[in-house]
Amino acid sequence: MKKYLLKRILMAVVTIWAVITITFILMHSVPGNPFRTESKMPKVVYENLQKKYGLDKPLSEQYFIYLGKIVRGDFGDSMKSRVETVNQMITRGFPVSGVIGIEALLIALCFGPALGAVAALNQNRWPDYLSMIIAILGISVPSFIMGTVFIQFLARNIGWLPIGGWGEFRHSVLPSFALAFLPMAQIARLMRSSMLEVLNQDYIKTAKSKGITKATVVLKHAVRNAILPVVSILGTVASNLLVGSFVIEKIFGIPGLGMFFIMSIGNRDYPLIMGTTIFYAIILVSLLLMVDIAYMLIDPRIKLVKEGR
Amino acid sequence: MKAEYNLSPDLFNVASREDRNAEKIHRPSIKYWPDVWRRLKMNHLAMTGLILIIFFSIMAFVGTEINGFKYFEQNYDLINVHPNGVHWFGTDELGRDLFTRVWYGTRYSLFIGIMAALIDFLIGVLYGGIAGITTRRVDSVMMRIAEVIYSIPYLLVVILISVVFTQAGQGSSLFILIFAMTLTSWVPMAILVRGQVLQLKESEYALASESIGGTKNWILRKHIIPNTLGPILVNVTLSIPRAIFAEATLSFIGLGIQAPKSSLGALANDGLAGLPVGNAYQILIPAIFISLVMFAFNVLGDGFRDALDPRLRK
Numbered sequence: 001m002k003k004y005l006l007k008r009i010l011m012a013v014v015t016i017w018a019v020i021t022i023t024f025i026l027m028h029s030v031p032g033n034p035f036r037t038e039s040k041m042p043k044v045v046y047e048n049l050q051k052k053y054g055l056d057k058p059l060s061e062q063y064f065i066y067l068g069k070i071v072r073g074d075f076g077d078s079m080k081s082r083v084e085t086v087n088q089m090i091t092r093g094f095p096v097s098g099v100i101g102i103e104a105l106l107i108a109l110c111f112g113p114a115l116g117a118v119a120a121l122n123q124n125r126w127p128d129y130l131s132m133i134i135a136i137l138g139i140s141v142p143s144f145i146m147g148t149v150f151i152q153f154l155a156r157n158i159g160w161l162p163i164g165g166w167g168e169f170r171h172s173v174l175p176s177f178a179l180a181f182l183p184m185a186q187i188a189r190l191m192r193s194s195m196l197e198v199l200n201q202d203y204i205k206t207a208k209s210k211g212i213t214k215a216t217v218v219l220k221h222a223v224r225n226a227i228l229p230v231v232s233i234l235g236t237v238a239s240n241l242l243v244g245s246f247v248i249e250k251i252f253g254i255p256g257l258g259m260f261f262i263m264s265i266g267n268r269d270y271p272l273i274m275g276t277t278i279f280y281a282i283i284l285v286s287l288l289l290m291v292d293i294a295y296m297l298i299d300p301r302i303k304l305v306k307e308g309r
Numbered sequence: 310m311k312a313e314y315n316l317s318p319d320l321f322n323v324a325s326r327e328d329r330n331a332e333k334i335h336r337p338s339i340k341y342w343p344d345v346w347r348r349l350k351m352n353h354l355a356m357t358g359l360i361l362i363i364f365f366s367i368m369a370f371v372g373t374e375i376n377g378f379k380y381f382e383q384n385y386d387l388i389n390v391h392p393n394g395v396h397w398f399g400t401d402e403l404g405r406d407l408f409t410r411v412w413y414g415t416r417y418s419l420f421i422g423i424m425a426a427l428i429d430f431l432i433g434v435l436y437g438g439i440a441g442i443t444t445r446r447v448d449s450v451m452m453r454i455a456e457v458i459y460s461i462p463y464l465l466v467v468i469l470i471s472v473v474f475t476q477a478g479q480g481s482s483l484f485i486l487i488f489a490m491t492l493t494s495w496v497p498m499a500i501l502v503r504g505q506v507l508q509l510k511e512s513e514y515a516l517a518s519e520s521i522g523g524t525k526n527w528i529l530r531k532h533i534i535p536n537t538l539g540p541i542l543v544n545v546t547l548s549i550p551r552a553i554f555a556e557a558t559l560s561f562i563g564l565g566i567q568a569p570k571s572s573l574g575a576l577a578n579d580g581l582a583g584l585p586v587g588n589a590y591q592i593l594i595p596a597i598f599i600s601l602v603m604f605a606f607n608v609l610g611d612g613f614r615d616a617l618d619p620r621l622r623k
Contacts, residue, residue: 011453015460022461026473140604142554144561145577145596152589243464247561251581262562265472273472277465284462 005293012289019281020070024063027270053077053271075275080267086275093257094279096166097249100175100256101241107180108187108237113230115184116191117223120199131188138185144247147178151251164253175252179244183237187230195226231295235288242280345539348616355612361605369419372412380405380413381569389588398594401579407591410571411598417572418553418602421487425552426545428491433498434541440499441506442529452503459496466493467555471564483566486559490552498544505537539617546610550603557599573599 041049050056054065069076075086084092119131154174155163161174198204199222207217245258253259257276264272339347349355373380376397384404392399398407440451470489474482509515509532518528557574559565565575573595580592 011456011460015457018457019461019465022466023469026469030473136604136607137600140550140607141596141600142557142561142574142603144558145592145600148577148581148584148592148596152584152593239462242462243558246464247558250562265468266563268472273469277469280465281462285460288460 001296004296008289008292012285015285016278016282019285020067020278021063023274023277024066027274028059028062030270053079070278075279076271078264078269078272080264080269080272086272089260089272090257090275090279093255093260096254097245097256097258100172100179100248100254101238101245103172103176104179104183104241104244105237107176108183111180112184112187113191113223113227115188117195117218117226119188119192120195120226121218123196128192132192135185135188135192138181139189141181142247143178143182143244144251146181147175147248147251150174150178164251166254171252171254175248175254178251179241179248182240182244186233186237186240190229190233191226194229195222198222198226201225228295228299231291231298234294235284235291238287238291239284242284341535345613345616349612352612352615354608355616358605358607358609358612361601362609365415365602365605366419368412369416373409373416376406376408378406378409380410380571382406389583389586389591391588392590399588399590401591402582402588405569407576407594410576411573411594414571414573414576414595415598415602417483417566417570418556418574418599421483421490421556421572422549422553422602422606424487425490425494426549428487429495429498429548430541430545432491432495433544434502436495437499437502437504438506441503441510448503452500455496455499458493459500461493463493464555464558467559468562468564471559486556486566490555494548494551498541498548501540501544502537505540506533509533509536539613543610543614543617546606546613550606550610553599553602553606573602 047056054062057065066076073087075090077085078089115131115134119128119135122128151163151174155161162171165171204217204221207221208214242258245256246262247258248254249256249258250262257279260272261276261280263269264276349359376395378396382405384400386404388400388402388404390396390400390404392407396406396408398411400406401410436451436455440448440455443451467486467489470492471485474485474489512532515528515532518532523531553573556565556572557577560572560574561578561581563578565578566572571579576595577592577599580588580590580595583589583591
């Protein structure tokens, strides 16, 4: 187990390094120079800018300087915003995105397994069809459409909740739900199939024949076993939430990291794009690692499977 | 005590030739794929998906020609016209006919989805197949590389590539989009194929074939490849909506196809501007189209999976 853990951590570090390298190469292969666009710039100013951002040094040297900065947790300066560094933008934006992300995750984790379990327990009856319709809608309707529909009908037409903005709890309700739909649907589908599988197992029959109540069989024996595969897709879920946050924040006008990222793309603010990408990658890779470790801790069988490969 | 039986020979019949056929299988044997198709046909949801896909594929080419407008044709006298008898889905903020544009966008979205899925398929099968049949060490190295590529967040890569290869304020070319999307998305396919090949290589029927003199090549062609096709088909079908979704998201954040060309995601992005001023149809129509296309491929993929693996069925 220790060996596996070590291997996983090493892999995570290699992945992050790969992301940093790829991002660096890509951003430096962009044709032209970020300061060329501001024409009529005196030569001295241009050279000073080059010097400030270290662009006058050879590329390999720039790469190692950048790598060193990232290791120290410094993501560099934004080119367009002269007042904020990338780090400051991340510390300002990420908590906002984090709130939405965690709310969405909680929604998905509450309703997803419940929908899946209800569907499996009522296989081929209306609760099954209803939950699976919700689930298939969830994976077929992209979150930006879900968000738009929410804005149009729940915020604009009925006026229950604000259309956009940020600051209070009620601002986060619609974006969280819009964001939660896809992961909720994924979890529900997985939960349904794994629950169906579990319900056919011998130990469920044994539990039933012991004469314990249906509720106990379901909660203690079925759900606890069926939920294991759900844990394994939490990494994918986190990744979907992250990507979803780009568009959701754009639609609802939420000042999160996703919005900064989209803005940095629009502005071609390369240091900000690089910094945010790497930051996202670090977050995601660590989440995946944590999910893997959690899975290993919950399910003792996993160890054998991994070593048997 | 000895019992006396008077058994006349009349009581006995010669066993007829028909009775000898009792062991014979009367129904014609159904081959694998017709059987899959038979099970798929019973799945109404999957068939709905298939019919929708056929309908959308035909309309993606025919639909743009039906009401006589061109997708790039602007008419400033008729901007933001709500759906009516002439412009069935209304017009956008440049007076372009949305009915034509939506089908035109469907064409691009479908093309991107299918091309991305095909490229994933080609690279994935090659890479996974090679990893599955080479030595353990090469396999291990190949899989470590694949795992690293896989854990690089998919859409981040797509966004980065699109940023690098396009000018500010412009959309991406079709080629760049597909290239960016397939850069990392072939990995699940490769992992799937490798796993299948490894598993089938050890299977009893492969061993049986080997023991009666089947060559490696024969086993690969006759046993391994046909048996991997099923899971691959499911994966290809389900990777089409993923690519369409990625493209739609990309277009929605302004990195998609360049106007006046359009995809469903780009149309939804254009339509977003119409939302605050009461032109909700401009975003709702492309939204419904994206959802229907994704729905169709998703349910068809699910249907394939159920049809291919009868154990998963009720």
